[in-house]
Amino acid sequence: MDQRIYDHAEVLVDWSARVEEGDNVVVRVDEGAHDLAVAVAEKLGERGANYLTTYVSDEVQSAFVRSHDGDFDQDPDFETEMLERADSVLSLRAKRNTAAKAAIPGEKRSAYRKSRSGIREVRMDSDWVSTIHPTRALAQQAGMDYREYQDFVYDAVLRDWEALADQMANMKDLLDEGSEVRIVKEDTDLTMSIEGRTAVNSAASVAYDSHNLPSGEVFTAPENPEGEVYFDVPMTHNGERIQGVHLTFEEGAVVDWSAETGEQALTDILETDEGAKRLGELGIGMNRGINRFTDSILFDEKMGDTIHLAVGRAYSSCLPEGEEGNESAVHVDMITDMSDDSRMEIDGEVVQRNGTFRWEDGFEE
């Protein structure tokens, strides 16, 4: 097996999940994740943990849900009781066909999902981590050949996470202490308040309350944006490509918008509800192992030298105790490249210029 699979397993078990001797570890093995499961099992054996592998197959699930009458039992106890006794739940995502659930009618899909809400909650209460094992289906979705996609995934996953977490801690400190963020680039001059908000250092480890591998972003919950912003990185929302989005904010809400591609889809998002025109997230992508757009938000929003803003719902982890933050049925991330002719300021001080942070060599004030 590719040595990188063993390296991936080591990052997952040691850095991300912090597995210790005697831990009960549920390993959720997707259809295409066999090789990573073998490497993870080896690492779990070394750590003296206990493992239980479940099989996560979209084809199996689709067959079950489609043939069921739709009146699903709520949170069957054999699954909740297992998960309640799990210290960690590791999801090895590796679809063999990203469209495998396409034939499930929407109503049944939603009923099945609802019937498992308690199971999801119990899983989220564990030290859960979700990661990606490269498959041909995922390469296809990213528009890459398989070997190129493997390189892409491992470049993103096999970072010096400790060093990256330290870098990201710099950014978190700046955001926590700052009051106002300004982003300036082509067609963009946007300010927003971050006063009193707490940034999350998403360093791909449960120790940082960060549950995806790869990760590599620092995010917070801004408010009162004013000005304009242009998003040059494309995105897919509900199957619709949206590209070249331009938003104008006045008094904290979007008042004017356009898109070079998918303007109707953009309009649908923004008109979902009142909160959909306000900001839910400001994220700084700092994983330079991710250097290209692949139409997977798990990777795209972590891309080095990008900034993303989400319209819609804010994460409570960024808000002062008791504050609700922006509420909306949506949370849609839009990404802009910050590597050229661009800067980010906090309280008037430049913290990133042309893709270089102020604590890095070559930074120009």
Next chain:
Amino acid sequence: MDQRIYDHAEVLVDWSARVEEGDNVVVRVDEGAHDLAVAVAEKLGERGANYLTTYVSDEVQSAFVRSHDGDFDQDPDFETEMLERADSVLSLRAKRNTAAKAAIPGEKRSAYRKSRSGIREVRMDSDWVSTIHPTRALAQQAGMDYREYQDFVYDAVLRDWEALADQMANMKDLLDEGSEVRIVKEDTDLTMSIEGRTAVNSAASVAYDSHNLPSGEVFTAPENPEGEVYFDVPMTHNGERIQGVHLTFEEGAVVDWSAETGEQALTDILETDEGAKRLGELGIGMNRGINRFTDSILFDEKMGDTIHLAVGRAYSSCLPEGEEGNESAVHVDMITDMSDDSRMEIDGEVVQRNGTFRWEDGFEE
């Protein structure tokens, strides 16, 4: 997918496991069992059961056990608690490499097995069923090409089980009511007592306390064999081929033995302990879908028109309450063909002659 896979799933769920609405069903999916898992999930959905798929991989297990220090936690509770809440546990056996555990040192293998004895017990307390999904590795072990092996497996599995169970009930009644069995064929004239013993109708259904699919045998626990018997169907024991076994019994124990192939291996079996020279089982193979030897005891001993005798341990289910039956560290089945020039008598009455039972057309008294 091959229609036979769906048919197999239906037999497994409905006939074998008797799954009902609301049942919690654990489906243990071997590395090569994906397609059968899909068909089983469809059937479980139709029945309104709940499913949880676990991934059973010899490669994963080998990686874990080999890298572990060998001091395994006893029966981790996340697995026992799951199984305790399972109504049925369906094992879809489909190895991709029957030698995948070869690199595990014997001591660790045994320590790991011991650490899971409670888990096995809980599983055995459920309505468990174990079945085979054909893979190339299993075809290879059987010495067949893949398509031929698929035909072989489905011929064995896709029986009219209700009709076969009725046939086998005839045999069970004869054995339960009878006192002495006699088997006569080339180099064979053996009598044994079955007085007071209860035969098991192994009809591949939990309703018959029969947990393997395919099955198709009626077995009991004989004692006091006298005479000689020749086994013409080969077998493999601990990796050694044994063929053409001839045993002579006096006063209930083997006093003389020979084998055309593997005589030393036969001697090792018989000299294991005192009980290894006595009989533990008489089984009547009645699954005519199995018409050839494949070196897999799950199939071989059920072969239509064969009889097998096991030296060693007797099954308690055949014994009167409180009786211990023959005890031994071994239980080794040996098979003889009853399709030609042969007969089986119970209390002097012929019940099978040249492969035809007394309740069948063409039977000659």
